Amino acid sequence: MRALLTVVVSALFLTGCFDDLSDIQAELETVKANTRPRVEPLPQAKEFIHIPYTMANVRSPFAEPTPEAIQDRISQQQDCMHPDPERRKEPLERFALDNLKMRGTLGDQGQIWALVESADKALHRITVNNYMGLFHGKVTRVEPTHIDLLELIPDGSGCWVERTTRVQMFDATAGN
Numbered sequence: 001m002r003a004l005l006t007v008v009v010s011a012l013f014l015t016g017c018f019d020d021l022s023d024i025q026a027e028l029e030t031v032k033a034n035t036r037p038r039v040e041p042l043p044q045a046k047e048f049i050h051i052p053y054t055m056a057n058v059r060s061p062f063a064e065p066t067p068e069a070i071q072d073r074i075s076q077q078q079d080c081m082h083p084d085p086e087r088r089k090e091p092l093e094r095f096a097l098d099n100l101k102m103r104g105t106l107g108d109q110g111q112i113w114a115l116v117e118s119a120d121k122a123l124h125r126i127t128v129n130n131y132m133g134l135f136h137g138k139v140t141r142v143e144p145t146h147i148d149l150l151e152l153i154p155d156g157s158g159c160w161v162e163r164t165t166r167v168q169m170f171d172a173t174a175g176n
Contacts (some may be wrong), residue, residue: 002067010024083136092132095119097149099166100132101170105144117170137165145169 051066092100093166099119106125106132116132126132126147130139137149145149152160 025060047118076092081162082158082160090131091122092116092118092124092126093134093136095133097133097167098138100167102147102167103170105142110143112140112142114147116147116167132167133165135163138163 027145045127095118101117102114103117103123104115106115111127113127116124116126118124126139128139129138132139132147133149135149135151137151139147139149141148146169149167150167151163151165153163155161
């Protein structure tokens with residue numbers, strides 16, 4: 001019984017394949033005959049103007065920038081404050097403070113270290129009495145949310161002035 005039903009259903013489907021399609025083919029031929037293909041003309045190509053790179057003495061725009069540095073020559077005067085020229089510079093003193101980001105802290109037994117990322121994407125661990133920034137910034141305090149620095153800023157007359165600066169924790173959600 002099932003085999004008979006299958007044969008009847010397939011015969012009904014096959015009868016649909018033998019319908020007359022002449023009216024559809026005639027309509028298709030009239031549409032093809034009356035329709036012209038429209039191809040838009042290609043737009044005129046603009047002439048390429050070559051501009052040579054003439055800034056040979058300036059940094060290449062394709063090279064990574066180098067860390068900033070200030071003059072190491074310190075003109076000293078008597079009877080005024082100035083940094084120690086004999087002190088060995090630490091790695092984070094090659095970067096301006098806006099190129100340094102505090103990423104977090106580590107700590108144990110009362111000692112706390114700040115994790116600072118430099119512009120070259122290196123991560124540094126610093127604590128009190130370390131130095132960072134271009135202006136001899138000595139770390140005076142490390143907290144979970146910020147680092148306090150005591151910087152020596154040149155006043156233009158050969159002397160130096162102390163300035164306190166705070167480096168806040170970098171907030172990745174704000175994009176700063």
